[in-house]
Each structure stands twice: as C-alpha cells, then as structure tokens.
Amino acid sequence: MMRQRGFTLIEVLMASAATGVVIVAATAFMLKGLSWYDELSAKVEMNRHAREAFDLLAYGGRSASTGKDGTKNIYSLHGMKAAPPGGLRSNLGALQYTSNKLTLTTDQFSTMTIACTGAGAPVPDCKSNKGPGSSLSVGGWIGSDIKLDGGPKSVNNRTVAATFVITDAFEAQRAVAPALFSDTYRAVFTLNRDEDDPH
Amino acid sequence: MHSSNSARQGGFSLIEVLSASMILSIFITAIGACWISADRQINALVLRQKAVFVASSEMERVTTLYNTTSFAQSGPVTTTGYDGPAYLPATRLIYPTPLTPYSGGPASDFTTTASAGFQTGDAFQVYISNQLLPALNRAFVWIDQSQGVMARVSWTTTAITPAACVVGSDGCGCLAPSGVFSAQCQRLDLYLEYPYRFVAGVPVADGTLKTVTLSTLVGRHT
Numbered sequence: 001m002m003r004q005r006g007f008t009l010i011e012v013l014m015a016s017a018a019t020g021v022v023i024v025a026a027t028a029f030m031l032k033g034l035s036w037y038d039e040l041s042a043k044v045e046m047n048r049h050a051r052e053a054f055d056l057l058a059y060g061g062r063s064a065s066t067g068k069d070g071t072k073n074i075y076s077l078h079g080m081k082a083a084p085p086g087g088l089r090s091n092l093g094a095l096q097y098t099s100n101k102l103t104l105t106t107d108q109f110s111t112m113t114i115a116c117t118g119a120g121a122p123v124p125d126c127k128s129n130k131g132p133g134s135s136l137s138v139g140g141w142i143g144s145d146i147k148l149d150g151g152p153k154s155v156n157n158r159t160v161a162a163t164f165v166i167t168d169a170f171e172a173q174r175a176v177a178p179a180l181f182s183d184t185y186r187a188v189f190t191l192n193r194d195e196d197d198p199h
Numbered sequence: 200m201h202s203s204n205s206a207r208q209g210g211f212s213l214i215e216v217l218s219a220s221m222i223l224s225i226f227i228t229a230i231g232a233c234w235i236s237a238d239r240q241i242n243a244l245v246l247r248q249k250a251v252f253v254a255s256s257e258m259e260r261v262t263t264l265y266n267t268t269s270f271a272q273s274g275p276v277t278t279t280g281y282d283g284p285a286y287l288p289a290t291r292l293i294y295p296t297p298l299t300p301y302s303g304g305p306a307s308d309f310t311t312t313a314s315a316g317f318q319t320g321d322a323f324q325v326y327i328s329n330q331l332l333p334a335l336n337r338a339f340v341w342i343d344q345s346q347g348v349m350a351r352v353s354w355t356t357t358a359i360t361p362a363a364c365v366v367g368s369d370g371c372g373c374l375a376p377s378g379v380f381s382a383q384c385q386r387l388d389l390y391l392e393y394p395y396r397f398v399a400g401v402p403v404a405d406g407t408l409k410t411v412t413l414s415t416l417v418g419r420h421t
Contacts, residue, residue, distance in 0.1 A: 007210060015216040022220045022227075029227050036234045043241045047248050054252060153310055153323055155263045161256075161323045184345065185249060186322050188256035190263050 042168040042181050049141040050166045050185045057088070057146070057162055058189055077189040083150025083160040111139040114173050122178035123167050143167030143182050150191075161188050246394065247409070249342050250350055254391040254411040256323075257340065257352050261389060265417035271356070271385070278353065280334035283410060287390060291353035293338040296327040311338075318397055325352070328402060339402050342393055349402050350393035356385040359416070384418035 007015075057077050077083075114136040116126035124144040127133030143165030150160040163186050172181040211219075264270035275292035282289070296311040310324045317326040317339075326339040326349075342348045391411040395402040 011213050015211075015213060018217055018220045022223050025224065026227050029231050033230070033234050036238055040237055040241045043245055047245050050248060050252075054255075149323070153321065155260050156267045158263045158267055159259055163322070183245070184343075185252055186256070186341075187252045188259045188323065190259045 038171055042171045046166045046168055046183055053164055078193045081192050083148045088146040111137055114138055114169055122172040123169050124165050124182055138169045141166050159188050159190050250393050250411050253342050253350055254413050258389050258413050262415055262417050278333050278336040288355050291355050293353050294325050347396050349395040349397055350391045352391050354387055354389040356387050359384050359386055384416045387415055387417045389413045
C-alpha cells in the first residue's frame, strides 16, 4: 500500500502566502478597475456633454425658438450682436441666456443635492463646507457660469471667447479626487454671422 | 478500494501552486494593462475633443479677420519648414506679432505674445515662438492650460478659380483684401497640430503629433 503523504506545514504556509498575495493583488486590481471604469465612463459622458454645450452655444438657442418673435439675433452666440453681459447658465445647470431667459434643458438630469466639502469641492460651484453655500442643488453638467470675454481680445468686436466647465456631479461627490470629474473647455464664437441671420 | 483512493490523494505540489499563481498574476497584470490602455485612449479622445474646439475657435478668429478686416492683405506671416505628413503643405501662414488693428478694427483685435508670460496669460492669446527665422516661426495656443498641453496653429489660403459667381450680384462674390470686388474667394485650410508641452518657456512636441484640419471659404463681405 502506497504511503499517504500529505503537505508539510511549510508547504501549506507558503502556498497560502502565495495565493494570498495573488488574491490581494487581484482585489486591488478589481477595485482599481472599478474606479477606472467610473472615471472612464465619466470622461466619455463629460466629453459628450462638452460637445453638446458647444453646439448649444453655437446653434442650439436658435433652434429652440420659433424665431418669430422679432428677436432673432439673440438665439445663439453666433447670432448675437454683442456678448451678453452676464453668465450663461441657470441655477440648475441648464444653459440659460440671461438676456432673454431662454432656457435650454437638454443637458439636465434629475436634480440632486451636493454636500460641499470646501471651496470648489467637490464641484466648482461650492463655496464652503458650512453655512450658506455648503449644500448645492444641481441638475446639469455645466459646472459653473459660462464665462464670456467679448473685450479687447475680440477680433474687430465680432468674436467672443467662451469658457465653460463640464462636471459630473454624481461621480464628483463620491470620488476621492473630485477634480477628475470637472473639466474646462474653451472656444471662440463669431457674433452675428450672416449664415445665422438669414434675411 | 482504500488503497486506490490513497494513491489519488496527491494534491498539488508547491511548484504547481506557484506556477498557477504566476499565471494568474500575469493574467491580472494583462487586465490592468488593458485598463491603463483604455484610460489613455479616453484621455486622448478628450484631448482631441478639446483640440477640435480650439481648431474651430482659431478658424472663427481667422475667418473673422479675413472677412471683416484687411488682415489678408498685410497680416499673415509666411513660415516654412513644416515637417508633417507629405499631404500637408510645408509652407503656411501664421499670425504676425504684434497684431495691429486692421481696416478700422479696434485698438487690439486680439493679443499675440512672444513672452514667457503666455504660460500664465490668457488662454486665448497666441504665442509666437520665434520671429527671427521663418523656418522656426510658429504660433501656439493652449488646448488644456491646466495640463500644460498646447497646439501649433497655421493655415494656407488658395484663390478659388474660376469665380464661383457673378461679380457684385447680391449675396455672392467676395471682396479682395484691398476692398475691390474680385468675386474670387479664398479657400482657407487651417491646421492644428498637437500635443506640445510648454517646457521652460519653450513648446516641445510631446510624442507623435496629430493634426486637426478644417477648411472654409473666406473673403471680405460687403
């Protein structure tokens, strides 16, 4: 009869240690993989919404109106005769032309409440982690007021420089590094372009 | 029966366990590498999106200059020595520095600079790296200022022949830079090459350059 030889204690301990190392590494990779997945998904979405915001600034407002109310020149940055003096955004994140209260809501999601952890964190609009401004109600992807510069760098007073921030508020509020979920985009638009104002 | 069962109870040897662990580790590392690769691809996609925005922006500025000022007559500076793919021209136009007002424009149409202040300056400034050697003259703009990523902007113009329409008819025709009706618009091809990094005040190509190309027609409007 063959002798039933089992594992020695050393063999079992070494195999366990080796397997443990692999399991720990696998777990770390999986957790990192989930984190990466969230980050990649957010970047794809932010990129898409940046494109959307760009199109809304350039053309969207025009198509959001019937164009029959006698104010056809203010429906998009391309159609404006001058840069609006205020920011372009509603308090819920949808684009809004403060000059005519035209609100574009295609980039909205369900309104959610963000608990601020400090100035600019986890989303750019946060003011402080206590008192007024410590809690925000957000419903869109526009992270802060769209800045318009129609000043001295405007070409012949015919262009306006627009800077906008796209934020994934849902991911930002649960992220260790919330800055990953806000990104700044810049573009220049020509005002009052003939093709945007057909006669 | 008892004897044959005992013979099968060999279990795994230490070598077998370690080999399996090693194979599993390689597998996990490969998955990690895939994630890192995906991360890079997405970052490249986001950067390209920003580059397209910048290219569109530069096209807006250049076309407005061509369409509403006499910039086309005396503004652009010819530069040579572009070493991109063969189908891209080696000689192109860039902004002059400084860009003085053209044809009744305001005191500063917009700002160009050749100083290191560009690093912390306005995102919409144009940085001219060198005005001494045409082959080294290049105009740069920010793609992502927070990440220090820049792009090189240039363009070419070609007179469109034959004329596309009857001279002077309504809604048709283009003014020459001099302001005379010529009915000969220009085809403008704009090139934006990226990524560059601003290192010690000098833009340095960061790996293989990619080019965004946009085209439009320009000519002064009446």
